[in-house]
Amino acid sequence: xxxxxxxxxxxFDEEExxxxxxxxxVEAAIEMFAxxxxxxxxxxxxxxxxxxxxxxxxxxxxxxxxxLLSIVSPTMAKLIAPFxxxxxxxxxxxKYDRYEDFLKAMILNRQEFLKENMTAxxxxxxxxxxxxxxxxxxREHIAEKVFEKFVRLVxxxxxxxxxxxxxxxxxxxxxxxxxxxxxxxxxLFLPEADWNDEKEIEMTVQMIVNGIGKG
Amino acid sequence: xxxxxxxxxxxFDEEExxxxxxxxxVEAAIEMFAxxxxxxxxxxxxxxxxxxxxxxxxxxxxxxxxxLLSIVSPTMAKLIAPFxxxxxxxxxxxKYDRYEDFLKAMILNRQEFLKENMTAxxxxxxxxxxxxxxxxxxREHIAEKVFEKFVRLVxxxxxxxxxxxxxxxxxxxxxxxxxxxxxxxxxLFLPEADWNDEKEIEMTVQMIVNGIGKG
Amino acid sequence: xxxxxxxxxxxFDEEExxxxxxxxxVEAAIEMFAxxxxxxxxxxxxxxxxxxxxxxxxxxxxxxxxxLLSIVSPTMAKLIAPFxxxxxxxxxxxKYDRYEDFLKAMILNRQEFLKENMTAxxxxxxxxxxxxxxxxxxREHIAEKVFEKFVRLVxxxxxxxxxxxxxxxxxxxxxxxxxxxxxxxxxLFLPEADWNDEKEIEMTVQMIVNGIGKG
Amino acid sequence: xxxxxxxxxxxFDEEExxxxxxxxxVEAAIEMFAxxxxxxxxxxxxxxxxxxxxxxxxxxxxxxxxxLLSIVSPTMAKLIAPFxxxxxxxxxxxKYDRYEDFLKAMILNRQEFLKENMTAxxxxxxxxxxxxxxxxxxREHIAEKVFEKFVRLVxxxxxxxxxxxxxxxxxxxxxxxxxxxxxxxxxLFLPEADWNDEKEIEMTVQMIVNGIGKG
DNA sequence: AATGAATGAGTGTTCATTCAT
DNA sequence: GATGAATGAACACTCATTCAT
Numbered sequence: 001x002x003x004x005x006x007x008x009x010x011x012f013d014e015e016e017x018x019x020x021x022x023x024x025x026v027e028a029a030i031e032m033f034a035x036x037x038x039x040x041x042x043x044x045x046x047x048x049x050x051x052x053x054x055x056x057x058x059x060x061x062x063x064x065x066x067x068l069l070s071i072v073s074p075t076m077a078k079l080i081a082p083f084x085x086x087x088x089x090x091x092x093x094x095k096y097d098r099y100e101d102f103l104k105a106m107i108l109n110r111q112e113f114l115k116e117n118m119t120a121x122x123x124x125x126x127x128x129x130x131x132x133x134x135x136x137x138x139r140e141h142i143a144e145k146v147f148e149k150f151v152r153l154v155x156x157x158x159x160x161x162x163x164x165x166x167x168x169x170x171x172x173x174x175x176x177x178x179x180x181x182x183x184x185x186x187x188l189f190l191p192e193a194d195w196n197d198e199k200e201i202e203m204t205v206q207m208i209v210n211g212i213g214k215g
Numbered sequence: 216x217x218x219x220x221x222x223x224x225x226x227f228d229e230e231e232x233x234x235x236x237x238x239x240x241v242e243a244a245i246e247m248f249a250x251x252x253x254x255x256x257x258x259x260x261x262x263x264x265x266x267x268x269x270x271x272x273x274x275x276x277x278x279x280x281x282x283l284l285s286i287v288s289p290t291m292a293k294l295i296a297p298f299x300x301x302x303x304x305x306x307x308x309x310k311y312d313r314y315e316d317f318l319k320a321m322i323l324n325r326q327e328f329l330k331e332n333m334t335a336x337x338x339x340x341x342x343x344x345x346x347x348x349x350x351x352x353x354r355e356h357i358a359e360k361v362f363e364k365f366v367r368l369v370x371x372x373x374x375x376x377x378x379x380x381x382x383x384x385x386x387x388x389x390x391x392x393x394x395x396x397x398x399x400x401x402x403l404f405l406p407e408a409d410w411n412d413e414k415e416i417e418m419t420v421q422m423i424v425n426g427i428g429k430g
Numbered sequence: 431x432x433x434x435x436x437x438x439x440x441x442f443d444e445e446e447x448x449x450x451x452x453x454x455x456v457e458a459a460i461e462m463f464a465x466x467x468x469x470x471x472x473x474x475x476x477x478x479x480x481x482x483x484x485x486x487x488x489x490x491x492x493x494x495x496x497x498l499l500s501i502v503s504p505t506m507a508k509l510i511a512p513f514x515x516x517x518x519x520x521x522x523x524x525k526y527d528r529y530e531d532f533l534k535a536m537i538l539n540r541q542e543f544l545k546e547n548m549t550a551x552x553x554x555x556x557x558x559x560x561x562x563x564x565x566x567x568x569r570e571h572i573a574e575k576v577f578e579k580f581v582r583l584v585x586x587x588x589x590x591x592x593x594x595x596x597x598x599x600x601x602x603x604x605x606x607x608x609x610x611x612x613x614x615x616x617x618l619f620l621p622e623a624d625w626n627d628e629k630e631i632e633m634t635v636q637m638i639v640n641g642i643g644k645g
Numbered sequence: 646x647x648x649x650x651x652x653x654x655x656x657f658d659e660e661e662x663x664x665x666x667x668x669x670x671v672e673a674a675i676e677m678f679a680x681x682x683x684x685x686x687x688x689x690x691x692x693x694x695x696x697x698x699x700x701x702x703x704x705x706x707x708x709x710x711x712x713l714l715s716i717v718s719p720t721m722a723k724l725i726a727p728f729x730x731x732x733x734x735x736x737x738x739x740k741y742d743r744y745e746d747f748l749k750a751m752i753l754n755r756q757e758f759l760k761e762n763m764t765a766x767x768x769x770x771x772x773x774x775x776x777x778x779x780x781x782x783x784r785e786h787i788a789e790k791v792f793e794k795f796v797r798l799v800x801x802x803x804x805x806x807x808x809x810x811x812x813x814x815x816x817x818x819x820x821x822x823x824x825x826x827x828x829x830x831x832x833l834f835l836p837e838a839d840w841n842d843e844k845e846i847e848m849t850v851q852m853i854v855n856g857i858g859k860g
Numbered sequence: 861a862a863t864g865a866a867t868g869a870g871t872g873t874t875c876a877t878t879c880a881t
Numbered sequence: 882g883a884t885g886a887a888t889g890a891a892c893a894c895t896c897a898t899t900c901a902t
Binding site: 036037039040122126129130143164166167170171173174176177178180181182184185189190200203204206207208209210 | 251252254255337341344345358379381382385386388389391392393395396397399400404415418419421422425426
Binding site: 466467469470552556559560573594596597600601603604606607608610611612614615619620630633634636637638639640641 | 681682684685767771774775788809811812815816818819821822823825826827829830834835845848849851852853854855856
């Protein structure tokens with residue numbers, strides 16, 4: 001619980017009190033980390049791109065890694081925020097009768113977020129493998145909390161008779177990789193292709209729910 | 216075409232003529248690149264782990280990047296090898312009546328490969344974003360050739376009446392992300408979990424083909 | 431002469447007009463300079479320890495070295511103060527018939543001073559070798575004026591027949607190093623040992639006087 | 646015991662296997678450390694003065710501090726070497742009937758050593774206060790072993806009736822500070838003055854012995 | 861008077877690469 | 882073929898000092 005609070009406190013602290021220079025540093029860092037990777041981006045390059053002195057970076061962020069985490073931790077927190085609200089099931093009951101509707105709503109919602117945080121998200125998934133702290137945050141928040149919530153959610157729709165009798169973890173994995181597959185292809189692999197987003201989502205949800213086989 | 220030749224030539228060159236020291240260098244490099252990333256692994260660390268002098272690395276590989284490519288390019292080539300054989304369709308006709316069977320066979324086959332080349336594969340997907348040459352190789356070989364072949368393959372099964380009438384690229388994307396989703400979760404996220412591989416594949420193919428909806 | 435005035439002016443300036451913050455800065459600086467040395471102590475560390483902003487230090491002391499000198503120069507001045515009074519010989523005639531008595535009185539007096547200014551004294555002797563200004567002050571005030579005065583003083587007691595016929599400079603050096611040897615061992619090397627100060631002084635004076643005394 | 650071995654192993658290892666560049670680095674470092682102090686000497690300055698690349702320093706010495714210790718530890722070891730030979734007392738019995746003779750011999754011997762290692766010795770005493778490892782070495786080797794040996798030695802001459810009945814530690818301290826007082830004044834304070842070394846030693850020994858001698 | 865953000869030169873150290881042996 | 886000493890540019894980070902508030 002305190003962990004959760006922490007991650008969200010970081011989130012808001014940062015959002016508000018960023019000085020102008022700090023803002024520029026973060027922007028430059030995001031751009032460069034995404035393009036060349038954290039390890040291959042030097043603080044002097046960030047400083048130059050941000051138009052500040054190199055020392056200024058270290059006045060705001062104790063280390064280069066601090067700067068990375070200040071970008072990537074809040075992104076992870078915001079990414080999973082919709083799933084850690086306390087009464088998710090109530091929302092679902094009230095608003096989404098069908099798993100299909102829930103999926104569609106969720107994809108749209110997260111797509112909106114990713115569209116605006118694509119670069120930070122890219123950094124997040126690129127750097128997770130190299131930083132134990134990130135791995136740990138990922139494990140704790142996503143692999144455990146969100147996954148578990150999602151499993152219960154699938155159970156919920158199973159009880160309603162909407163989902164076939166396969167193990168819920170497998171269903172969750174299948175749903176999740178299909179969704180993230182779409183979003184990653186859409187925003188990371190081929191971001192400049194001409195997409196009809198709504199239709200792609202529609203089709204993806206349809207394939208998840210109905211599969212691609214005939215009759 | 217010459218690119219393609221290149222990639223395969225490298226593949227076989229390497230396999231055969233590796234001296235003992237070279238073998239040790241490559242092994243050490245694979246282990247460290249996977250763990251800490253290319254940029255964060257120093258040639259001196261590789262040399263130490265391989266038990267050779269630092270200069271020896273540069274006798275065999277002109278640059279550090281050469282060493283990376285000697286690991287990663289053949290891996291990409293081998294990974295997609297089954298899809299670039301000239302008469303894939305004939306094979307399919309002869310052996311796999313149903314898309315389902317093809318999928319199952321393919322997943323099993325690639326799983327076998329990944330199991331033995333997991334570390335190199337990990338490096339491959341981790342480093343692609345940071346190296347234009349790799350991006351280009353990926354684009355040319357996978358995003359174009361393999362994807363295209365896959366699309367024709369889906370068309371093939373569509374004509375047989377086995378696949379619903381959605382745009383083939385969407386179907387391919389869906390199939391591919393579901394499969395890679397499984398393999399990545401299985402081998403990269405949770406490699407030490409207790410998996411019943413055969414059953415997972417079974418279920419995944421079933422979900423791709425039938426979806427998760429009821430009735 | 432103007433130098434001398436300077437050194438004493440500083441001495442009193444400081445004593446009186448120190449603001450509260452300034453006091454804290456000086457205290458923090460003394461503590462840290464003694465422990466880690468001038469060069470290895472950063473102004474930011476001093477500021478933090480003093481509980482003031484870094485800029486505040488530079489409002490009171492133009493440079494970091496100014497801060498050092500404001501600590502060390504007055505200490506040197508006070509240390510040698512008893513020797514630069516104009517009519518030392520009269521005092522001696524009036525009060526100390528024997529060299530022995532003079533030595534004992536002097537050691538006791540300087541010991542009192544060192545006990546209370548040990549840390550600043552430590553800084554003084556540690557930093558003298560690295561700062562030309564301090565070397566110069568030392569040379570001018572101690573190596574010349576005080577030494578010369580001491581030589582005349584030994585001559586004085588020689589005339590009284592109390593000191594053997596060795597060159598006065600050698601006698602002075604011997605007396606001085608014996609005394610400072612005691613004080614340095616006592617206060618810098620083994621400050622927390624259990625000392626019987628009076629007895630140590632007694633013995634040291636006895637050894638010096640036996641050494642150079644006449645029958 | 647193993648400590649002792651260590652310190653002497655360093656001593657000889659180093660003496661022999663120094664490459665030409667390493668020799669130059671050490672020479673440059675000694676010169677600069679003595680002049681400006683360890684903390685105020687930068688590795689780039691050392692490199693420049695030694696005529697090598699900065700990286701070369703770190704090929705031979707893992708850190709800047711390693712370089713310091715490689716200079717200063719052997720110096721301390723050699724300085725105290727004559728006192729840690731196993732059968733010091735036998736030597737004394739055989740060669741020096743009188744404390745006076747022993748003192749004279751020892752001063753001459755150590756003076757010879759200091760003359761040739763003055764700069765390293767200067768660094769040693771300047772840096773001891775700032776480096777816990779050096780403090781510890783000093784405490785262990787000098788403050789304990791050598792001091793203790795010296796005390797027994799004074800006891801030895803006391804039994805022979807040559808030294809007055811004052812506590813041996815005080816006698817040792819007095820002798821030692823008088824001797825080091827001479828050597829420090831001679832070699833550090835006023836190295837370029839015109840000294841009659843033999844006569845100074847003669848006088849100092851005389852004053853010490855008169856001071857603590859019997860009859 | 862006091863602050864603390866900003867600076868840019870400088871720090872110790874690591875790097876990929878070269879080359880004489 | 883293999884070595885490892887040597888390089889100098891680059892690295893993350895710290896420094897004393899300035900100045901607008």
